[in-house]
Amino acid sequence: MVIMFSRSAPDASSNRFLAALSRTERALVQGVAEPVELLAGATLFAPGDEVRYVIFPAAGLVSLIIDIAGENSVEVGLVGREGVVGLHALLGDTVTSVRAVVQVHGHGHRVEAAPLSRWARNSHNLHGVLTRCACAALLQASCAAACNAAHPLEQRTARWLLSAADRVGSGVPITQEVLAAMLGARRPTLNQVLVGLRQAGLIRHTRGHIAVADQARLEAASCSCYWMARRGQERLFPGSFGKA
Ligand SMILES: [Zn+2]
Known part of the structure; x- marks a missing residue:
């Protein structure tokens, strides 16, 4: 629509x-x-x-x-x-x-x-x-x-959040249900990952909203796939994400 x-x-x-x-x-x-x-x-x-x-x-x-x-x-x-x-x-x-x-x-x-x-x-x-x-x-x-084939859910979750934040800013309005579906994960399993990231201070998580709290440490928790896609985008279209 x-x-x-x-x-x-x-x-x-x-x-x-x-x-x-x-x-x-x-x-x-x-x-x-x-x-x-x-x-x-x-x-x-x-x-x-x-x-x-x-x-x-x-x-x-x-x-x-x-x-x-x-x-x-x-x-x-x-x-x-x-x-x-x-x-x-x-x-x-x-x-x-x-x-x-x-x-x-x-x-x-x-x-x-x-x-x-x-x-x-x-x-x-x-x-x-x-x-x-x-x-x-x-x-x-x-x-x-x-x-999706090689990396554990925690890394894939960090990659998704960083990729989304690159496009819409550090606060991403998304529910656990939707994020679990995007990652091909079960919601309880994703919930465990989000709780771990929040308790470690990497994200802030409220109902229907996830924000990056510590960019550098969330990047460290992610995988090389995030940087590979991001650097490729920046190489092809410099300034795509306004940084890096
Ligand atoms: Zn990966």
Whole structure:
């Protein structure tokens, strides 16, 4: 579900992808972009859907999720203001295999994928931005796959919280139920991990809200997958997270 605001064009600072465009390219996008509100819990698209619009978040957090037949779903990517939701549609694959769900309320702009994809074929810079965005998404998905297979829940929880905080700030409004689902974990097991992180002073945890209390020690509790994805994003789009 996406709610449209009254019309206003995205500025260059609202989204890292848009910021990387040339002035001419950005003017093209601004001419067709429609503002949207991203409501927490809303499904932006589901497996099998045809994705007509891509979304450039300016605030908020969107999870990309793989539904495993007969089992739980697992998150394979996070998108905030550093990226684009529905990237595959810009690359020519308009039917999605993933579920995109808003985890943290926000807003942004949507643009019809087909014309933007055509512009990219005729613009060296836009094509380059799109390719870099695809590389960042591929790296993030690869890190998520490796992390889910190799690392214990405590490290994966720390990685998720740091990755989310990079995109929405140190306080992340999310429930244990949702976070457990994203991590493919049972809620009681995740609760034990969160209690341990809170008692160690690494996070503050209240109902429906988790905040990073000690960034350096939470980074130490995480795994190399966090840094691999983050450094890749920063290499491809410097300034994505405003630090590092
Ligand atoms: Zn890991």
